[in-house]
Amino acid sequence: MFSDLADRKAQARRVVRQLKKDYPIAECALNYETPFQLLIATILSAQCTDVRVNIVTKDLFAQYPDAHAMARAPVKTLEKLVQTTGFFRNKAKNIHAASQALDEKFDGEVPQDLAVLVDLPGVGRKTANVVLGTAFGIPSGIVVDTHVGRLTKRMGLTDKADAVKIEKELLEIVPKKEWIQFSHRLIHHGRAICAARKPKCHDCHFAKFCPQVGVA
DNA sequence: ATCCCGAGGG
DNA sequence: CCCTCTGGAT
Numbered sequence: 109m110f111s112d113l114a115d116r117k118a119q120a121r122r123v124v125r126q127l128k129k130d131y132p133i134a135e136c137a138l139n140y141e142t143p144f145q146l147l148i149a150t151i152l153s154a155q156c157t158d159v160r161v162n163i164v165t166k167d168l169f170a171q172y173p174d175a176h177a178m179a180r181a182p183v184k185t186l187e188k189l190v191q192t193t194g195f196f197r198n199k200a201k202n203i204h205a206a207s208q209a210l211d212e213k214f215d216g217e218v219p220q221d222l223a224v225l226v227d228l229p230g231v232g233r234k235t236a237n238v239v240l241g242t243a244f245g246i247p248s249g250i251v252v253d254t255h256v257g258r259l260t261k262r263m264g265l266t267d268k269a270d271a272v273k274i275e276k277e278l279l280e281i282v283p284k285k286e287w288i289q290f291s292h293r294l295i296h297h298g299r300a301i302c303a304a305r306k307p308k309c310h311d312c313h314f315a316k317f318c319p320q321v322g323v324a
Numbered sequence: 325a326t327c328c329c330g331a332g333g334g
Numbered sequence: 335c336c337c338t339c340t341g342g343a344t
Binding site for chain 3: 136137138150151153154155156157158159160161194195198202229230231232233234235238251252253254255256271291292295298299303304305
């Protein structure tokens with residue numbers, strides 16, 4: 109439908125304009141005080157709601173506020189603290205190992221480099237892009253999570269399924285200065301209106317140019 | 325492609 | 335029951 113690049117760019121402009129109108133201030137919904145804490149919260153957010161992550165990180169960060177402290181926490185204790193976010197053994201292992209790496213190699217600071225971030229345990233492109241964009245204001249790419257993937261496909265901005273391919277296509281049609289806010293706004297819209305299972309198309313301001321409306 | 329793995333909604 | 339929720343590693 110929007111296979112042509114020019115068409116997808118035009119559609120991207122409509123989407124960005126409406127996003128700005130509907131969600132003028134779209135921030136990360138995860139609670140954090142430092143880049144390190146945002147990194148940990150984002151690792152924990154895999155397959156889990158941000159609301160639940162915030163419940164867990166309240167106690168987690170009270171006990172282990174930085175990389176130096178978390179690197180010295182017993183993994184079993186971390187497992188208990190992050191248990192309700194799902195995948196808790198992997199997540200506990202990853203936040204512990206990532207904290208150790210940061211503490212030993214980077215003096216506890218979070219490096220502002222996508223390749224270095226992706227090298228940390230439990231950190232992929234999605235998490236790295238969140239940290240660089242939200243904590244440091246560096247537009248290193250576009251965060252493609254389950255919401256961004258679903259909405260950009262519905263709105264005709266991409267027809268890809270793979271997150272990396274979706275990001276590549278989005279980078280071509282969304283202005284760089286919009287990259288950081290673009291994802292946050294789509295995520296808000298995905299939660300409030302364009303839900304995965306029962307989208308509220310009647311309340312959706314994007315319906316007038318959304319190719320998905322009326323489609324089974 | 326499959327596994328990790330928990331809570332909440334429908 | 336099945337699906338979804340700000341994924342990553344094998």
